[in-house]
Amino acid sequence: MRTFALLFVCLSSQLGLGGSETNAKVSLGPLPLRLPAPALLSIVLDGEYLDPHVEPRQSVARAPFLAPVGVTNLAYHKPVRASDETVKQELLQRTTDGDKEAADKSIVHLSTGKQWVQIDLGSKCAIYAIVVWHDQRELPIAKCVVVQTSDDENFGTHVRTLFNNDYGNVLGLGEGKDRLYIDTYEGRLIDAKGVEARYVRCYSKGTSRETTNPYTEIEVWGLPVK
Numbered sequence: 001m002r003t004f005a006l007l008f009v010c011l012s013s014q015l016g017l018g019g020s021e022t023n024a025k026v027s028l029g030p031l032p033l034r035l036p037a038p039a040l041l042s043i044v045l046d047g048e049y050l051d052p053h054v055e056p057r058q059s060v061a062r063a064p065f066l067a068p069v070g071v072t073n074l075a076y077h078k079p080v081r082a083s084d085e086t087v088k089q090e091l092l093q094r095t096t097d098g099d100k101e102a103a104d105k106s107i108v109h110l111s112t113g114k115q116w117v118q119i120d121l122g123s124k125c126a127i128y129a130i131v132v133w134h135d136q137r138e139l140p141i142a143k144c145v146v147v148q149t150s151d152d153e154n155f156g157t158h159v160r161t162l163f164n165n166d167y168g169n170v171l172g173l174g175e176g177k178d179r180l181y182i183d184t185y186e187g188r189l190i191d192a193k194g195v196e197a198r199y200v201r202c203y204s205k206g207t208s209r210e211t212t213n214p215y216t217e218i219e220v221w222g223l224p225v226k
Contacts, residue, residue, distance in 0.1 A: 030064035038185040039102035039137040055179040067128040074121050075220040081118045084110040100217040102137045110213040118201040127192040127222040134183045135214035140207035144170050149197035163190045
């Protein structure tokens with residue numbers, strides 16, 4: 001019983017559930033995440049991965065992420081905005097259309113430099129996990145990845161930074177403490193710890209393979225706030 005109690009405390013901390021009587025009744029289960037097939041043309045350039053800012057390449061599959069039972073992908077078919085106003089809306093919608101496969105028809109490219117894509121969930125939601133796929137086809141390292149939430153569509157107030165590996169503060173959003181990572185078919189799963197927000201914004205500034213900013217899919221797993 002003690003082992004179970006300790007496990008629940010750890011999981012509650014992961015999910016930001018706290019210790020109230022109501023929260024103690026939350027049932028947890030593996031995130032119902034469907035992964036795309038691994039790309040067949042992946043390229044490994046070992047020299048790139050010697051950078052101390054890049055986390056080691058994982059040799060095993062990611063462990064299941066636990067979230068409250070009933071969470072759904074709140075981003076599915078939700079409206080998308082981007083800093084690159086030259087990208088057509090029908091192309092931007094690729095990031096929330098559910099197609100995560102490693103193919104040109106699944107990916108939208110924003111222009112070079114600092115760029116972002118933003119998803120409007122439609123109302124305030126409790127967010128437990130955000131998963132981002134850039135372009136896994138050559139196992140690139142996405143640069144200056146920052147993921148934020150807000151209740152303000154212009155991200156002027158109530159901004160929460162959930163992930164930031166921009167260690168040089170290139171984007172001007174603050175020095176990031178998270179590590180760079182290799183893009184794979186698993187995407188980057190970010191623990192949002194139940195933060196409540198309506199908008200999700202993802203920044204980047206190119207990859208180790210290209211100067212443009214590719215996005216295949218962004219999923220936001222959570223529950224509407226009643």
